[in-house]
Amino acid sequence: MNMVLEVSNLSVLFHGSELTHAVHEVSFGIEKGEVLALVGETGCGKSVIAHAIMSLLPSEAEVRGEIMFRSRDLLRLSEKELSAIRGRELAIVFQNPSLALNPVHTIGRQVAEPFAVHRIMGRKEASGRAARALERMGFSSSEDYMGMYPSQCSGGMNQRFVIAASTILNPPLVIADEPTKGLDSSLVDGVCNELQRLVHENNTSLLLITHDLAVARRLSDRIAVMYSGEIIEMADTEAFFENPLHPYSRGLLMSLPENGFVPIPGTSPSPVSPPPGCRFQPRCTEGNRECAERHPDLLFTRDHYVRCFFCH
Amino acid sequence: MIHFERQGLLWYSGIFLLGIFIVMAIFPSQIAPYDPGERFMPYEEPESGHLLGTNDIGNDIFSELVSGARISLIIGFASAILTTIIGLAIGLTAGYFRGLADEVLMGLTDVVLIIPKIPLIIVLAAFLRPGLWLLVLVLGVFSWESIARVVRSKTLQVREMGFVKSAECMGFGSLHIMISEIIPNIIYVVTPKFMLATAAAMISEASLSFLGLGDPSMGSWGNMLSFAFSRGGFVRDMWWWYLPPGLCITLCVISITVIGFAFEGEDEGVRIE
Numbered sequence: 001m002n003m004v005l006e007v008s009n010l011s012v013l014f015h016g017s018e019l020t021h022a023v024h025e026v027s028f029g030i031e032k033g034e035v036l037a038l039v040g041e042t043g044c045g046k047s048v049i050a051h052a053i054m055s056l057l058p059s060e061a062e063v064r065g066e067i068m069f070r071s072r073d074l075l076r077l078s079e080k081e082l083s084a085i086r087g088r089e090l091a092i093v094f095q096n097p098s099l100a101l102n103p104v105h106t107i108g109r110q111v112a113e114p115f116a117v118h119r120i121m122g123r124k125e126a127s128g129r130a131a132r133a134l135e136r137m138g139f140s141s142s143e144d145y146m147g148m149y150p151s152q153c154s155g156g157m158n159q160r161f162v163i164a165a166s167t168i169l170n171p172p173l174v175i176a177d178e179p180t181k182g183l184d185s186s187l188v189d190g191v192c193n194e195l196q197r198l199v200h201e202n203n204t205s206l207l208l209i210t211h212d213l214a215v216a217r218r219l220s221d222r223i224a225v226m227y228s229g230e231i232i233e234m235a236d237t238e239a240f241f242e243n244p245l246h247p248y249s250r251g252l253l254m255s256l257p258e259n260g261f262v263p264i265p266g267t268s269p270s271p272v273s274p275p276p277g278c279r280f281q282p283r284c285t286e287g288n289r290e291c292a293e294r295h296p297d298l299l300f301t302r303d304h305y306v307r308c309f310f311c312h
Numbered sequence: 313m314i315h316f317e318r319q320g321l322l323w324y325s326g327i328f329l330l331g332i333f334i335v336m337a338i339f340p341s342q343i344a345p346y347d348p349g350e351r352f353m354p355y356e357e358p359e360s361g362h363l364l365g366t367n368d369i370g371n372d373i374f375s376e377l378v379s380g381a382r383i384s385l386i387i388g389f390a391s392a393i394l395t396t397i398i399g400l401a402i403g404l405t406a407g408y409f410r411g412l413a414d415e416v417l418m419g420l421t422d423v424v425l426i427i428p429k430i431p432l433i434i435v436l437a438a439f440l441r442p443g444l445w446l447l448v449l450v451l452g453v454f455s456w457e458s459i460a461r462v463v464r465s466k467t468l469q470v471r472e473m474g475f476v477k478s479a480e481c482m483g484f485g486s487l488h489i490m491i492s493e494i495i496p497n498i499i500y501v502v503t504p505k506f507m508l509a510t511a512a513a514m515i516s517e518a519s520l521s522f523l524g525l526g527d528p529s530m531g532s533w534g535n536m537l538s539f540a541f542s543r544g545g546f547v548r549d550m551w552w553w554y555l556p557p558g559l560c561i562t563l564c565v566i567s568i569t570v571i572g573f574a575f576e577g578e579d580e581g582v583r584i585e
Contacts, residue, residue, distance in 0.1 A: 054481055087483030094481075099474030104496040117484045166482060 003068075004173050004205040005030045005053070010065035012048050012057065018272045022048045024229040025065075030173070033203040037220035037237070039210055039252075041268060045229040046209045050177045053207075054092050055082055069173065087114050091166040095178035097158035101150040107134075108146030111165045118169065133164045137194060156187030163194050167204070174198065175207045180215050192218055213256060217241055225249050228269050228279040235304040245304050245311040248280045278308070286310055326570030333564050336381035344375035348531060355548070364552045367536075368543040376536055377556050383532040384564065387448055388514035394452025395509045396459055396502060403463025404490050408471055418464065425457045430516065437525035444530055447520070451513045459505045466498040500575070507572025511565040518561050533557035 012023040023045040030036045038046045051057050053067055053074060067074040069090065074082070094100045101110055108127055111134065115126035127146065134142040137160050150158055159179060167174055176195060180188040192215060198204050199219075210216050216223055217237055224234040225246065233246040244250045251264040266283035269275055275282055281291040290309060298307045336343055345363070346352075351370040358365045364373040406417040433450055440446060470476065471494065479489050520526045521534025524542070528535060540546060540554035 056477065056481070083483045083485060085483070086481050092478070092481045094474055094478055096474055100478040102475040102479075102493055102497070105492075113479075113484070114482050117482070117488055162478070166478070 002032045003029045004032050004034075004070060005207070006066075006068040007049070007053070008066045008068075010049065010052060010063070010067065012045070012052055013062045013064075015060045015062060020271045021229055021274065022061075022271055023052070024274075026226075026229075026231055027065075028224055028231065028234065030205045030207060032172070032205055033199065034222065035199055035206040035208055035220045037208045037210060037216035037223045038226060039213060039216050039223060040226035041211060043268065043271070044226040045271075046226050047177055050092065050175050050207070050209050053175060054086065054090070087166070087171070088118060088169050089171050090173050090175070091169075091171040092175040092177060093159075093163050093166055093179050095181045097155055097162045098150060100162045101158055103150055105149075106146065107148050107150065107153070107161050111146075111161060111168060114165065114169050120169075130164070130168065133168050134161075136197075137164055138190075154187075156183050156190055159183065159187070159191050160194055163191070163198070167198055167202075170202050171204070173205045173207065175209070177209045178211070179208075180210065180212055188212070188215065195219060213252065225252070228274055229271060230279060230307065231298060231305070232280065232307045233304060234298070235306075239303050243302075243304075245302065245306045246280075246308050247284050247286055247310075251283075280308075322570050323574040326567040326574065329563055329567035330571065333381050333385060333560070333567070336378050337385045338382075340375075340379040340382060344372070344378040346372040346375045348372070348376045348379045350375075355544075355550070357550075358552045364556055365550065367539065367545070367553060373536075373553055373556065376531065377533070377560060380531055380533045380536060380557065381560070381564075383444065383530055384514050384517065384534075384561070387444065387451070387517045387532070388510040388564075388568070390445075390448045391451035391455075391513040392506050392510035394448065395456045395513075396506045398452070399456035399459025399505075400463055400495070400502065402456065403460040404467055404494065406460070407464040407467025408486065408490055408494065410468075414464070417460070421457045421460050424454065427454065429454055430519065433516065433520060434523070434525055437520060441527070442525075443527045447517060447526060448513075451516055455509060455512065459502065459509070462501050462505060463498060466501050467494055470494050470497050504572040504576040507568050507575065511568045511572070514561065514565055514568075533561050537561075 006029040008027045010023060010026045011021070014020040014022055026049060028036065038049065040046050048057070052063050055074060057063065063075055069085070077085070108130055112123065112126035112130035115121050115129060116123055121129070131142040131146055134145055139145050153161070163179070179191050179195065183191065195206060195208070196219060199206055206219070208216065208219055220237045222234065223237045223240050224231050225248065226232065227248050233240070233244065233249045240249070241253070244253055248264070253259055254262040255264060264283055269279055269282065275292070276295070277293050278284070278287070278291040278296050281287040284291065296307045296309050298305050301311055348371055350372065352362065352366050352372065354366055354368050354370040356362050356366040362372050362374065364377065367373055367376070402417050402421065406414040432454065436442070436450055442450065476489060476493055479493050517526065517532060518534035518537070521530070521532050522538045522541070524538055526532065526534060536557040537554060540550070545553040
């Protein structure tokens with residue numbers, strides 16, 4: 001076992017006018033070179049986990065638990081120690097590429113920036129490396145793109161520039177927060193290829209946060225399904241897609257267009273006052289009284305970790 | 313970033329006027345027929361071979377006018393540069409770090425904002441007998457508040473944008489983010505402010521000098537007005553003595569303001585969506 005990232009009992013609470021439980025006791029690990037997909041609907045807390053790992057949460061957020069990254073607890077590092085890790089060892093790709101690039105700088109400068117900032121090499125050498133990185137990404141005439149501004153490029157191109165910039169220092173762990181959101185299918189393809197190439201060439205670990213199940217299936221080795229701030233099922237990707245155990249996971253797969261577009265009835269519970277028992281119980285077709293009263297644990301059965309009384 | 317063809321006549325005339333003054337400031341000896349210290353017959357009229365006559369001690373007024381451009385422009389631009397640097401530093405720090413830094417710096421800004429500028433400078437001038445650079449310092453140190461406020465509010469807006477977040481995630485330091493990610497995105501609100509600060513500093517200098525509170529040996533346009541007033545220029549109705557420096561101050565300030573407005577109007581097109 002060569003764990004790059006190990007998250008244990010991570011809880012995130014937001015102290016606002018009401019106390020919001022965004023993430024509740026989440027634990028998972030990522031091995032070297034492994035791709036873990038974190039899937040779930042909007043508001044289930046998957047992006048909050050990414051932000052907690054990057055220490056980007058606002059000050060009113062309370063983070064409990066442990067995030068061990070290469071045997072350091074990220075939650076207990078100073079801002080300065082974090083700055084040294086971010087970019088070099090830990091990178092994040094945000095969901096909106098056009099906003100993640102500075103509109104007033106050229107692409108070349110922004111892709112080369114990490115070298116210059118971390119004082120690894122001079123600007124000239126750095127821009128040579130940036131040009132090579134862009135060539136590897138399939139931009140054949142990288143010189144043309146180096147001088148362009150983000151507003152002159154399409155969203156898919158910008159997303160690949162963002163990936164190039166954030167991974168140019170070969171960090172061992174990359175977090176991709178909805179990297180394909182808002183892109184059309186051919187661009188999704190390009191971004192997926194890029195991430196796949198990254199994982200294969202550099203043996204990078206990837207935490208893929210997405211609500212696109214097709215992307216998750218294509219890229220990930222393991223998949224974790226989140227619902228209302230909890231992981232409700234975690235399994236190897238193939239095993240999960242062949243035989244999802246949790247009623248919510250089954251509902252998710254049934255709601256895909258190729259499986260008939262059957263929606264899950266109801267809406268997800270409010271994170272301010274989640275149901276006392278199983279959080280999916282109000283929408284579950286198989287629920288009984290026990291589900292409404294007792295909260296199920298995440299237990300290992302039939303090659304899956306699953307949080308449901310009926311599956312154990 | 314300025315598209316010249318989109319700017320109207322106003323922009324061109326502003327540039328043209330300021331250009332004339334800048335040429336006067338850089339090459340006074342090539343333009344002025346005499347040294348401003350050279351003495352001729354006092355109180356000569358314009359017809360006498362001196363383009364604008366001579367003053368009470370026989371200096372050629374046109375030559376004085378030409379060499380005054382350098383003083384006025386130096387005071388205007390130097391104190392505006394100082395103003396802008398202080399305003400940018402304070403506004404950026406307050407807006408980027410927020411919290412305590414913001415409270416303290418904006419409190420300071422409010423305090424400086426309620427100090428009445430001209431009376432304070434008059435008091436300082438009375439005690440310190442200011443020379444050129446002291447005047448620059450005083451004008452610069454007491455007029456940065458509006459730049460600081462504008463920069464702070466713009467920084468608050470820009471710091472929440474994705475590229476600042478992603479720069480933080482790449483491990484860039486705060487100073488780097490402020491200088492190379494935020495400043496290029498807010499510079500368009502600073503340039504017009506810079507031009508207006510230049511114009512304001514020139515007017516302040518002229519009023520102080522006119523009141524006799526500047527350095528009388530500085531030879532600025534304000535000094536010329538002051539001498540014209542106190543040494544008989546107005547009484548004798550010598551318009552060629554008091555009118556030219558007043559016109560120069562007015563035209564110079566107008567040209568700078570017009571250019572500032574042009575910057576402001578132009579940059580509306582390049583704001584970040």
